[in-house]
Amino acid sequence: MNPIYLDYNATTPIDPLVVDEMLPYLREGFGNPSSNHPYGQKARQAVDLARARLTSLLTCDPAEIVFTGGGTEANNQALIGTALANREKGKHIISTAIEHPAVLNPLRWLEGQGFTVTLLPVDDTGFVDPEAVRRAITSDTILISVMHANNEMGTIQPLAEIGAIAREHGVLFHTDAAQSVGKVSTRVDELRVDLLTVAGHKFYAPKGIGALYVRRGVKIDPYLHGAGHEGGRRAGTENVPAIVALGKAAELAAERLAGDGERVLALRERFHARLRELVDGVVLNGHPTDRLPNTLNVSFKGVVGADLLARTPEIAASTGSACHDGSGELSGVLKAMGTSREQGFGSVRFSLGRLTTAEEIERAAEVIAVQVKELRAIRGGITHNHVETGLSALASCAG
Structure with missing residues (x-):
């Protein structure tokens, strides 16, 4: 047995309904979503449907979703992309000591590029004090990144309170929601976030697919440079079968x-x-x-x-x-x-x-x-x- x-x-098995949804796009639905002929348009329609399904789960606009190669890529783009696109405003970033390495290591890289990072402490339950966030903000702060739920303890952070503080000071707010999407409500308007990371394999989609919510109007570097995919925010031909799977997983999660x-x-x-x-x-x-x-x-x-x-x-x-x-x-x-x-x-x-x-x-x-x-x-x-x-x-x- x-x-x-x-x-x-750590990871979830792929839901059988998710497998059923993606299989046709590993077989006959092989078109490139950027192509204008019927093969490409069929693939484009599938990507659009997946985007709409994820949009419904997060309650955002379809144009605010950027598909990525996973949660780690989404975190890197959120942190490095936001820092590089907004460095003329400041070079200070606030995060916490309990973040996943997919957040902590990009932050360390940014420190090597001249940015300053403040890692806030937590209490003995893994909880971040929103007032500690407020006290850490300076005139040079451009980004706050606090995970929604901790991967080891499961502790859920008071994002709405932190988000209100961030908006009060005109600072962008990112959350790594890899562990919380599909388990608890992750409505971006309720969480008051500007950027939110999704990892498909944490809620019954395959590994190697994720997404980044980017609130309309937020300035962010594309991170991966190439052709103008994903509205010019993430280069690379879309992984249609995996995107379809992520969309179906999001639909099932919402239900x-x-x-x-x-x-x-x-x-x-x-x-x-x-x-x-x-x-x-x-x-x-x-x-x-x-x-x-x-x-x-x-x-x-x-x-x-x-x-x-x-x-x-x-x-x-x-x-x-x-x-x-x-x-x-x-x-x-x-x-x-x-x-x-x-x-x-x-x-x-x-x-x-x-x-x-x-x-x-x-x-x-x-x-x-x-x-x-x-x-x-x-x-x-x-x-x-x-x-x-x-x-x-x-x-x-x-x-």
């Missing part, structure tokens, strides 16, 4: 958002309750209420999360400890939250999804409880020396 999949924040959210939240809460019933010393990481409905990050006292996952091949999940080239360091998110090393190394992220069942949750809780008890019995509890030198097989920190 396949392992119980509880790593939906199922409320129902899926309620069902997955109930499963997550049941899973958490069962873990606490079956084993002592389960500590929640992240915000107790303001987090993604599918995400449960917990630490097991006296256990290293990577060791626990290595002993439970029946379950596919991720450790909360990052795998910084095997260095055994805590993830930047846990560090920013002020999490202790013992608690941090004991953390595991479970993320549920559309295919998760109650039976899987029950089985997973039972398997984990058995292994936690065995590890505690074997090791007699985690020690400082074990944290420093005895970590084995650090698990993946994907997504």
Whole structure:
């Protein structure tokens, strides 16, 4: 039997309806959307429909959607493209210490180009204080970038409040919504964002397709330079099958958002309750209420999360400890939250999804409880020396 999949924040399986929608464009619908003949026009119509479907999910104008090769590209274009296009106004950017590397690394690159970056702290639940954003704004600030929901903890940030502050000061506001699109409401007008990143493989579309919402009137460098695709904002012949898939995934997300959210939240809460019933010393990481409905990050006292996952091949999940080239360091998110090393190394992220069942949750809780008890019995509890030198097989920190 396949392992119980509880790593939906890393990636999701492609929904069968999404596969059905894209297959014709891998076969007979091969035209170039820029061509004027019937083959090209059929492809153009498919791209336009996908754009409209994503527009409906985000509640924006179709002209404000730029299709990209994924969430990482969208983040790079949002950050680097906005910085380069607006550098005559200033060179200061504000972000947070818990952003995904697809945001942090472009920001580091921009620092090498003469920009200044302020990374704001978070509290012990991973929450950003909007007033800290206000205090960080200077006359040189041109962009604020705060993720909508954290990939490790699921903590949802107060974007509407931050967006109001950004508009008050005339500063552009970007959010990496890779983890939140399709899981919670991501209406751009409610979030008060100027730019928003979408990653298809996080909500049942294929890998290698994403989008960037760019509010009408926002000045942004095309980042990829070539022919005038995507309204001159992203060069490259459109990946029609993947775009079609993204559009269908967006349509399904819009239809199922409320129902899926309620069902997955109930499963997550049941899973958490069962873990606490079956084993002592389960500590929640992240915000107790303001987090993604599918995400449960917990630490097991006296256990290293990577060791626990290595002993439970029946379950596919991720450790909360990052795998910084095997260095055994805590993830930047846990560090920013002020999490202790013992608690941090004991953390595991479970993320549920559309295919998760109650039976899987029950089985997973039972398997984990058995292994936690065995590890505690074997090791007699985690020690400082074990944290420093005895970590084995650090698990993946994907997504």
